[in-house]
Amino acid sequence: MSDCDGSPSTSSSSSRRFALADIQSATDNFADELVIGQGGFGKVYKGSITDGETMTVAVKRLNPRSRQGAREFRTEIEMLSRFRYRYLVSLIGYCDEPDEMILVYEYMPRGNFADHLHRSGNNYSAPLPWLRRLRICIDAARGLDYLHTGTSIQPDRAIHRDVKSSNILLDDNWDAKISDFGLSKLGPEDQAYSHVSTEVKGTFGYLDPEYYLTRRLTRKSDVYAFGVVMLEALCGRPAVDLSADEEQWGLAGWAQYCIREGTVDEIIDPSEREEIKKDCLMEFVQIADECLHHFPRKRPTMAEVVVRLEFAVAMQEGKDSSIVVKPAKMPLTLQEGEDSLDVVKPAKMSFTRKLQQYFSRGTSGTLKYFICLIGTVQCI
């Protein structure tokens, strides 16, 4: 496959620019039988490119009538060329010609998380086991944490702005990756809580009410949307369901009401009800509830969410339940604008090892959290 002449029109030096003829041959000239999805951007095709070896890819072709348009096309290329990580879908290249805007991604054979949770689409076969749902949530949370905090090698930070279950894709091994960066915003630089003022964009059912009211976008809007995804994973219901009774139209509001009333058992996906262990359920529901906190500052960071979901997995697996680590109040003085960390729940001792592994990748935000946690654990 040959590169087009001319340099890319974005700063995407690490993504290839393809000729339209290459994409046409990869997708059998956009054959209908190769369509694997459809979003606001346009149709997505399964394709095959040969560059030395043959590789299966997903090809997203901009519908010229799409409202999303050229800006999001360029944002997607910019973001995915900058942010490369195992929990973010990889952009292989793009085609940018006068009448065509096309994105070429690694192919994710098991489709999106939403189809599996809501029993729709071609990829759905049987209800996902609870542990698989938990692990998918952890992978997605890691992807978002990376986006929010960067690393010492890759210091950029970003807010995704369209976190939802259909933007979590699954590979053959059920490993999950975040996709669809067309609405993402780079920055803010340092503080977990600093914001950018921007037009409200996203998807109904996942929109942070504070962002909607104030247009102040922070990473915590992604955290809110992630809380909705967690509820979808627990309940097997979509974020918005207009076929349900009126008070249940929005999953976030309905689930939070049930949590307050102590009736959360009733909204668990029936296929999971017998499977979920009680302490795991309590931890999971508490994390989701905190992600949906009305005040963005009170929501956890994605780094905290990752750690606490790992605790939830350990509880579900029933590992080392005799040794419990109980984090005390955080000893560090938080700087103006940083998130409160004193919401950490009791956790299991063996977990500190996993924590060390996790934090060894050395992101500044997560490292701070690790120091806080290790500094305060005590065995009981």
Ligand SMILES: Nc1ncnc2c1ncn2[C@@H]1O[C@H](COP(=O)(O)OP(=O)(O)OP(=O)(O)O)[C@@H](O)[C@H]1O
């Ligand atoms: N890399 C990929 N591998 C496999 N399937 C994919 C890939 N990218 C997208 N798809 C499939 O195509 C569908 C549509 O994707 P797309 O990102 O265009 O839309 P969306 O996120 O579902 O909706 P919207 O763009 O309106 O927010 C996805 O839900 C998924 O099922």
